[in-house]
Amino acid sequence: MKLFLPGPVSVRKEVLEKFLEPVIGHRSAQASEIQKTISINIQKILGTEHTIITSTSSGTGLMEGAIRSCTKKRALICSLGSFGELWYKLGLENSIETDILRSVSGEATDINKLKELLNKNDFDFVGITHNETSTGIKNDLDEFKDIIAQHSDIIWALDAVSSAGGTPINQDYYGIDIVITSSQKCLGLTPGLSFASISDKAYEKAKTVENRGHYFDFVNLYDFIKDHDFQYPSTPAISNMVSAAYQLDYIVNEEGVENRYKRHLEMSDYFKQWANKYFPVYGNPKYQSPTITAINNTNNIDFNDLNNKLMERDIMISNGYGDLINKTFRVGHMGDYTIEDMKYLTKNIEEVLGL
Template sequence: MKKKLFIPGPIDVSGDVLNQMQKPMISHRSKDASALQKSISLKLQKVFHTKNQIILSTSSGSGLMEGAIRSCTRKKAAVFSVGAFGDRWYKMALSNNVPADVFRVESGKIITGEMVDEVLKTGSYDLITITHNETSTGVMNPLDDISRVLKDYPNVIWCVDAVSSMGGTKIEVDKLGIDICITSTQKSLGLPPGLAIASMSEKAVKAAEKVKNRGTYFDLLTIYNVIKNKDHQYPSTPNLPLMYALDYQLDKMLKEGLDNIYKRHLEMANYVRKWAKENFEIFPNEKYSSDTVTAIKNTKNIDIPTFIKNVEEKGYIISNGYGDLKNKTFRIAHMGDYSLEDVKALINTMNEVLEI
C-alpha cells in the first residue's frame, strides 16, 4: 500500500515530476546545463516575486541558511527564533564563528516588528534572521510587520527562512525588502529533497564582499559571481536530475497560477484548523497559524505515537510534535500538490481511528 505523506517534508511527489529525473545526464558545463539553470531561475523569480538573482545549492535548505549567516554578517547577527529551526540558525552562527545573539519567544508565539525594532535600535547588528514558517510550532511570522520596521534600517541584511512556506503562501520578496530568502524543494514546491534555493539582493552581495571568511561550498558570493560570469553555471556539480524535475514542476505551478496555488493551500489549512478546533486545539494563535502545516495541541491526552501508528496503518503518515513538543502536539502538513479532497480523506481516516 502506498502511503500518503502529510508530514512537514519530504512530501509526496507526483509521478510525472519524478519521471523528469530519468532524463539522460548532461555535462554540468554544457550550454544545455546553462539553459536549464537559466530557465529555472527565471521561473523561480516569479514564484519569489523578485528580480533578485536566484541561487541553487545541492543541499537542504540548512545549507543556504548557514551560507547566508556566514557570508553576509559583517559585525553581528541577530537571530530571532520562534522554535527549533530558528535555534538552528543560531547554532550555525556559533559553529562558524559568526558573532550572534539569539532572541527567543515562548513556543507558539510570534516575532513582532516592535521586537525587531527594540533589538536593531541598539546599533549592534547588521544582519537579522527570521523563520517565516516554523514547522515545529505551526507558527507563521508576520513578515509585513517586520518589513515596515526594517525600512528604518537600510544597512541591515534581512535573511528569511521560507523553507516550508515558499510556493504555498505568497511571499513578495522585493516588496517586503528581503535580502536573502531561502527555501528548498521537498516542501511546498512538491519535489524530492536535494536542492536549496535562495534569492540574493545586490545589498546582500555588497555585504558579502566585505566579509573575509565566507567558507567554501556555501560561500554565497562565489556562487553568485559564478552564476553571473559563467552563464548560470555553478562552482560545483549540481543535482541535474532534480533540476529537470524542478523546471518541469515550475511550469506546472505557473500553469495552475500562483494565486490559485495559494488559495488551494489556504483551503486545506482552513479545513484542518476547523477539525482541530472541533476536536483538539490549535497550538499557536490561529491568527498566526501556518498555511502549510498545522500544529495541534493534545488536549485529549491521547497516546500520540499509537494514534500516528494507527493512522499510518490506514495509509496516511502524520507527524508527532517536534523536540520539547513531542507527544504534547501532533502536526499535519498540507502542502505541495495535495488538494482539499486529499485532506478530507486524511481527516476521515483520523476520525475513524479516534472513533469520533
C-alpha cells in the same frame, strides 16, 4: 504512502518520472537552460528580481551560507522555535557573534522587542523565520516592513523553507535581501535542493566579509552563475534540477501561483476547522500557518499508535518537534495536495480514533 508530513511531501508521478531521463552534462547548454528556467520561476514564486542560487543541499546549507557570507559585525535571529534555534546555532558554530530573539512558543516575533534590540546593538545581519515548522506559526511580514526600511544598512534574510510556494513571500515589496527555501515542502519536489535569492546589496556586503567558507560562499556562487550562464562551480544534482525545472514551470505557468496559494489556504482552513472540533490548534490563531497545522494533544492521544494505524492505511503524519514532541502532532498541507486529500486524511483519523 501519502505523506502528510510538514516535509518531505509526496511528489507527483510526472515530477518523479523526470529522474528517469538520461543524465546530462552539467556544463552543457541544456544544463544552462534548465538552471535558467529554475531561476526565472523561483523569482516569480518569491516575488523578486534578485539573483537566484540553486544549491545541491537542503535549506540548512544556504542558511549557513547566508549568515556566514553576510555577517561582518553581529547577527540576530528572530526565532519562533526549533528552526530559529538552528539558524542561531549555525551562526555560533561558524564563530559569528550571534544573538537570538525568542518568541513565546505559539506566538510570532515581538516587533517592539526587535526594535529595542536593533536600537541598542550594531547588528548587520537579521535572520527571520517566516514559517516555523515546529509550531505551525507564521510571522506576518507586514509587521516587519517599516523596520526593514528604517534599517536599510542591515542584511535582512528570511527562512521561507516551509512557506515559499504555499503562501506569498513578496520579497522585493518588503525589501528583504535574502530568501531561502527547500525543495521538499510547498514546492512539491523531492528533498535535495534548496534555493536562495540574493540582492545586490547582500552580494556587495558579502564581498567585504572574510572567511566565507567555500561551498556556500554567496560571492563565489553569485559570480560563477553570472559568468557561466546559470551554471554552478561544482557538479550540482542535475537530475533533481531537471525535475525541479519541470515542476516549477508547472507551478508558475500551469497552476499559477495565486491559485496555488488559494489551494493551500483552503486546505489549511478546512483542516484547522476540523481539528478545532476535537483538539485546539496550537498557537495564536492570528499567526497560524497556512501550510502546516500543529495540533495541541490535549486528549493525550498516543501519537505513535495513531500514526502506526494510519500507516496501515498508507498515510503518515508527524509527531511534534523538539520540546513539543508528544505534546503536539503535526500535519503538513503543502505541495500538490488537494482538499479531497485533506478530507481523506480527516476521515481516516476519525475512523482510527473513533471520533
